[in-house]
Amino acid sequence: MTAQFKKDVYVGLSAPNKHLPSKYFYDKEGDALFVEIMHLPEYYLTRAEMDIFENQTDGIIKALQLSPDLYFELIELGAGDGLKTKRLLHLLDQRGYKFDYFPVDISQNALDKLEADLKSELPGVSVIKKQGDYFQILASLKEIKKPKVILFLGSNIGNMPDEVATQFIYDLGSNLHPGDKLLLGADLIKPASIVLPAYNDSKGVTAAFNYNLLTRINRELGADFDIGNFRHQPEYTEQEGVARSFLVSQTDQTVRIKSLDKSFDFKKGERIETEVSRKYNDEVIHKIIGGTDFKISHKLSDGNNYFANYILERT
Numbered sequence: 250m251t252a253q254f255k256k257d258v259y260v261g262l263s264a265p266n267k268h269l270p271s272k273y274f275y276d277k278e279g280d281a282l283f284v285e286i287m288h289l290p291e292y293y294l295t296r297a298e299m300d301i302f303e304n305q306t307d308g309i310i311k312a313l314q315l316s317p318d319l320y321f322e323l324i325e326l327g328a329g330d331g332l333k334t335k336r337l338l339h340l341l342d343q344r345g346y347k348f349d350y351f352p353v354d355i356s357q358n359a360l361d362k363l364e365a366d367l368k369s370e371l372p373g374v375s376v377i378k379k380q381g382d383y384f385q386i387l388a389s390l391k392e393i394k395k396p397k398v399i400l401f402l403g404s405n406i407g408n409m410p411d412e413v414a415t416q417f418i419y420d421l422g423s424n425l426h427p428g429d430k431l432l433l434g435a436d437l438i439k440p441a442s443i444v445l446p447a448y449n450d451s452k453g454v455t456a457a458f459n460y461n462l463l464t465r466i467n468r469e470l471g472a473d474f475d476i477g478n479f480r481h482q483p484e485y486t487e488q489e490g491v492a493r494s495f496l497v498s499q500t501d502q503t504v505r506i507k508s509l510d511k512s513f514d515f516k517k518g519e520r521i522e523t524e525v526s527r528k529y530n531d532e533v534i535h536k537i538i539g540g541t542d543f544k545i546s547h548k549l550s551d552g553n554n555y556f557a558n559y560i561l562e563r564t
Contacts, residue, residue, distance in 0.1 A: 251469065255508055258466060261521075262506075262513045268522040269462055271408050275356045276465050282458040284330055289454060291446035294404060295332070297556035298434050302336040305549050309337060312547035312560045313398055313430050320347040322390065325400040326383050328352030331363045333402060335370065342373050349375045353386050387424035397429040404436035404556070407527035414527070415537050422542040422563050431543060431561040435529040438490045439555060444528065448483035448492055456481035459494055459523055471507030478502055482520070490533070494524040534559055 254273060261268045274283070287295040302309070315321065323341075325334055331352060338350060350367075354360050360378040367376050379386045390397070399421060406414050421431060448455055459481045463474040478499050485492040498515035505512045527533075534545065543561040550557045 271524040277358045289450045291450045297551040300551035302333040321396040324351040353379045399431045402434035419541040425563045429563040433559045438528040444485045490528040492526040495520040
């Protein structure tokens with residue numbers, strides 16, 4: 250992890266338009282901050298997808314064409330705290346479905362906490378946690394030719410540009426068999442008045458989440474970022490349908506990263522892009538999966554039509 254972290258930070262801060270991968274938000278502090286974000290009044294995403302999982306659980310099970318008599322593997326990519334998935338797990342367990350739950354996450358801390366929670370809340374559910382790269386883990390599971398349901402929730406697909414998302418879903422398909430399902434969470438395109446506050450809450454938790462990325466670089470790579478010299482700045486227009494978060498340098502400054510043996514110069518107003526969050530509609534989803542081995546079989550939306558769970562079937 251440290252070697253890849255160093256490489257990604259070097260590449261990102263050396264680029265003409267500086268950027269850092271959003272996956273590095275999630276250390277122990279970042280995990281805790283994101284859980285807090287998910288409960289903020291401005292952060293509609295979790296509530297909207299939770300609405301689907303709470304009120305349409307039967308619909309999800311029917312759309313996935315699950316049978317109580319047929320074993321399957323339920324694999325969640327980026328499981329986090331499993332808040333929404335627990336609703337589905339509870340009903341599957343209650344009705345005697347035969348499955349193993351494989352939470353996959355880059356954060357060992359998040360996996361350990363989720364495992365402990367599930368042992369307490371749903372002791373009858375078999376949990377096999379997997380820490381690491383999604384595709385390496387899926388490749389290792391592909392050899393077991395059992396039906397698979399992949400969960401990729403929270404509109405995490407939105408952190409990828411469309412062409413990268415297409416490749417990602419294609420790669421998912423290459424690790425699955427015909428008939429396997431992908432439940433894809435997608436935040437729908439909405440006005441800026443709804444979207445922007447979700448990335449710039451009144452309590453400043455989202456800003457702290459963004460700043461924590463620099464704190465992590467300081468701690469793990471020996472950098473000397475002065476957090477006070479940067480400002481959190483989100484941007485979004487409904488026409489583009491893409492929310493972006495930046496850290497903006499408030500002064501001309503130089504940052505030294507000891508483990509890279511390199512210094513990086515920042516001009517006043519220069520930005521580091523830390524997160525991209527794409528918003529979707531049916532047209533965008535069809536375009537993204539057009540070059541993959543998936544087809545849309547069902548779509549479930551929340552009561553406000555803020556969010557959708559698309560169920561894709563591997564052909």
